[in-house]
Every structure is written in structure tokens, then in C-alpha cells.
């Protein structure tokens with residue numbers, strides 16, 4: 001027999017089953033069939049959680065924001081930010097200072113440390129073009145934002161009004177995490193960007209050890225598989241060294257933090273081993289890359305064993321062969337060299353300036369190492385391989401520079417994603433963070449692999465709602481004197497069901513103070529109605545309706561919980577009095593209805609003599 005709860009006194013029993021349908025909604029406000037401006041909503045049980053709050057690198061100004069208009073910012077309880085990349089975090093200061101959002105914001109310690117640098121840089125880069133309305137926020141807004149953020153460690157469990165969440169190391173970049181959110185026993189894992197492959201300094205993403213019902217996973221690389229690390233490092237070094245030996249310049253457009261440090265570790269180590277290369281300078285043209293080194297040194301304990309062992313001997317991020325420069329004016333372009341400059345997709349700034357300067361010469365190389373989003377020059381170079389290039393001043397020039405694409409992108413590929421799903425075995429998979437064609441091919445593969453197991457796969461567009469239904473088993477904890485004897489299947493308990501933070505507790509009415517800190521109050525309702533009919537007529541009609549009119553006192557009839565005061569001859573008013581609760585209110589309503597009918601219906605008096613009282 002299905003367990004059930006019984007509510008209410010005596011004849012007013014009300015039962016409901018412990019099982020019910022629960023609807024969970026998932027809505028991308030960004031990263032739906034695109035890469036850029038990651039921002040997704042989870043709505044369940046009256047709670048709303050936002051994952052990530054990024055900006056699209058391919059757009060400017062408000063165009064780069066997620067679709068914030070589609071949501072009431074004030075209704076969002078939590079914002080969980082997975083990592084510091086622009087497409088996941090750049091809109092956080094905007095959302096916290098320019099909307100009605102009042103919830104809490106969580107991220108890891110290294111993510112916050114580096115976000116401060118990224119946000120400042122975002123202001124500088126996006127503020128360049130006044131035609132797009134300048135930057136989305138100010139340094140003052142950043143400071144206000146930083147003060148509101150709560151930092152957490154990996155695996156630290158946090159509970160906010162019944163919503164539990166914690167995070168795991170996601171690989172990808174320093175501080176990156178994936179969040180598990182648990183509401184009323186249902187768990188959703190949002191991976192953000194993750195990589196299951198260890199690299200030169202980061203660990204591979206962890207495998208959560210708990211059952212997950214909904215997996216929201218990035219699909220950046222669709223069904224592609226990555227080149228093995230050794231092979232890609234070899235190709236990268238060959239491209240760099242061969243260009244230098246031909247007297248050319250090597251441009252490495254990268255976002256200043258993340259993959260940049262991985263490439264600097266690789267180059268510095270290679271230069272150490274090859275003294276003949278020391279005549280070629282390696283320049284990191286980024287103030288932000290220099291400033292983030294302090295955070296990298298602080299959080300070495302969150303990196304892999306290799307880098308921690310190196311750190312026992314000397315700090316691996318104190319590079320011997322890398323020169324930092326903060327402005328183009330410091331850079332003397334007078335010999336073959338390697339220059340790392342941001343942004344990674346050649347949209348504007350130093351990397352674009354150098355590309356414009358070097359693109360006409362065939363002995364130069366540009367090595368693109370990261371993922372490139374639509375609407376950027378780097379993406380155009382890879383997809384269209386154009387013969388000419390329009391400089392930032394509008395002049396068109398022949399495009400001779402050699403373009404290499406060697407991915408160091410720390411995102412999961414198809415093999416990693418499949419293995420991750422095989423181990424995790426979720427009931428539902430929602431794909432985000434992938435261009436439409438990549439996502440479609442991944443979805444097709446996943447459907448053919450998992451559909452027969454009943455696993456649903458979704459790939460929503462931005463603002464499209466994925467609705468999932470859960471048949472949830474509810475468990476109520478019995479406490480106090482009701483718990484002295486073990487509840488029996490099919491038996492019933494009489495008590496009060498308390499619902500707090502999605503947990504049910506059953507407690508005796510008298511023990512609510514001790515077990516729930518609640519005080520019991522009684523609300524007495526009293527109603528007066530003008531009444532001019534003979535009193536016995538009303539008594540007769542009530543006795544037809546109720547069995548339990550238990551006796552007659554001098555001034556009232558007594559139901560178990562309802563008093564009816566006889567009208568005093570001088571006043572001609574009848575009074576009802578009862579302890580208010582949903583059941584008693586219902587009975588009082590029906591008594592009132594009888595009173596009103598009798599008050600207006602004299603012919604009923606004729607039945608008085610032919611029917612006995614039922615006392």
C-alpha cells in the first residue's frame with residue numbers, strides 16, 4: 001500500500017498521496033545554440049538559479065549581454081559563476097548593479113581574484129567604441145560587485161533557503177568549477193566549460209560521486225576529438241621555431257589569462273632546453289597577464305601534481321625567457337620574435353594591431369590556439385581563408401601571413417563527453433555552449449546512444465524553455481511522541497505536517513513548540529446574524545443536517561466545535577462562535593446557510609410538527 005498522510009480531525013479526514021509531479025524548467029538566456037554570453041536559468045519548486053553571466057565576445061555594448069529582458073531579475077535567488085572567462089563572467093557587474101537582482105552570488109576564490117582583472121580589462125576594451133554606448137559598467141560598479149560576492153571552495157556544501165549546492169574542479173582554467181544544485185532531492189549538474197584531460201598545469205575535471213538527474217553540458221567541440229597533447233605541443237613548437245628561423249614574427253593571439261599561462265609554460269621550458277633559441281625574444285604584451293601571475297602563485301595548490309612538484313624547486317610561473325610589456329609603445333619590432341597578445345580572436349586591441357602590421361608578409365605566422373566564436377576575425381580566417389584583409393583604417397591589403405590552428409582549448413571533446421555521460425548516467429541531458437551545427441551533430445550522436453535507455457537530450461535555443469517532469473517520492477520525518485512507535489504501512493498518524501526547505505516533518509500539535517519552535521494559537525471567529533423566527537425551528541433544521549448537536553444549554557446549542565447562541569428576545573440576533581480552521585470554517589458556513597434560509601422561509605415551519613427532533 002502506498003503511504004499517505006491523514007490530515008484533519010474526526011470525520012473531516014483528508015488524505016493525499018506522497019507522490020506528485022514536479023516540473024523543472026531550464027532556460028538559456030545565452031549559450032543556447034551559440035558560444036558566448038553563457039547564462040542559464042533553473043526554475044524549480046519556486047526557486048530560480050542563474051548559472052553564469054557572460055558577455056558575447058563577438059558583439060559590443062548591450063548587444064553582447066544575455067537576454068536579461070526575458071527574466072524578472074528580482075525573482076532570481078542565486079547566481080553561480082563557473083569561471084572567469086568573458087563569455088561566463090563579464091556581465092556579472094552589469095547584472096548586479098544595473099538590474100533589480102538582489103540574490104546571492106557565489107564563485108571560487110581564484111575565480112574572484114581573476115575576475116577583478118578581467119572586468120577591469122573588459123571596461124577598457126569595450127569602452128573603446130563610444131558608438132556602442134561605451135562600457136557596460138564602471139570601476140565603481142566592479143568594486144560594488146566584488147563586495148557582494150561570496151567565495152567557496154571545491155566540495156564545500158552551501159544551503160540557501162532549501163537550495164543545496166556545491167562545486168567540483170572542472171579543469172579548463174584556474175578556479176573553474178562545475179556546480180551541482182540540489183532542490184527537493186533533484187540534482188542538476190551544470191558543467192560550465194570543463195576538460196577531462198590534464199594539461200601542463202591543471203588537473204582534469206573531477207567526476208561527481210553522486211547521482212545526477214539533469215546534466216547541463218557544454219557542446220563546444222560537438223563530435224570532434226582532440227589531438228593528443230604531445231602531438232599538438234610538437235606541432236605548435238614546430239610552427240613557432242620554423243617561422244623564427246625564416247626570419248619571421250610569430251603572433252599568438254590569446255586571452256591573457258588561462259591558455260596564455262599554459263603556452264608560456266611550454267615556451268619557457270622549450271627555450272630553457274634549447275639555448276640556440278635564446279636570441280629570439282618571447283614577449284607577453286599584456287598587463288593583465290603580468291598582474292594575474294600573483295593569483296597563479298597563490299593558488300598553485302589547486303593545480304596538478306606536476307606543477308606543485310616544480311614549485312618545490314622554483315616558482316614555475318617565474319619565467320626565465322618571457323618578457324612582459326604593458327603597451328605597444330614598449331615593443332621594438334626589429335627582429336624575429338614571438339609575441340603573445342590579447343584578445344584571442346583578433347577583435348581589436350594589441351593582437352589586432354600586430355596582425356594588421358604583419359599580415360602582408362608570408363614569412364610571418366599567426367597561431368590560433370583557442371576556440372573562436374562567430375563574428376570575429378579569427379573565426380573568419382579559419383573558416384573563409386580570405387586572400388585579402390581590411391585593416392582597421394579601412395585599407396585592403398593582401399593576406400600573406402601563415403595561419404595555423406593548433407587547438408589548446410581546454411574543453412571536453414566527444415570522447416570525454418561520452419565517457420562523462422556513461423559514468424554519470426543522468427536521466428536528462430541539456431546541451432548548451434555550442435554553435436548550432438556542432439550541437440546538432442552531438443545531439444544526434446547522444447540520442448542514438450542513449451535514447452533506448454530513456455535518456456532525453458535537449459538543445460534549446462536562447463530563451464527556449466526545457467520542461468522536465470519528476471515523479472518525486474516524498475519522505476516525511478516523524479518526530480516527538482509520534483515517533484515512539486515505528487509508523488506502520490497502512491496505518492495513520494495524527495499530527496501536523498510541517499514543510500520547511502523542501503523537507504516534511506510530522507509532529508504532534510502539542511509538541512510544535514518543542515520540535516519546530518512554533519507557538520500554537522487559536523483563532524476564535526464570531527458572527528452575529530439578525531434572526532426573528534422561533535428558535536426551535538432553527539434547531540429542528542440543524543438537527544436534520546448534523547448528527548452531533550449534543551445538547552441544550554440555557555442559551556446555546558453545542559456542536560463539537562461550534563456554539564450557537566440563542567437569540568435574546570430583546571436583541572433578536574443569533575451568534576455563531578467557532579475555533580477557526582479550514583474544516584470548522586466550512587461547517588460554520590453551512591450552519592450560516594441554514595440560518596439564512598430559515599430566516600427567510602416561513603413555510604418550513606409547517607414541517608415542524610410532523611418531524612421528530614434528532615438529538
Ligand SMILES: [Zn+2]
Nearest residue numbers: 083085172193
Ligand atoms: Zn571558458
Ligand SMILES: [Zn+2]
Nearest residue numbers: 085087088193
Ligand atoms: Zn565558455
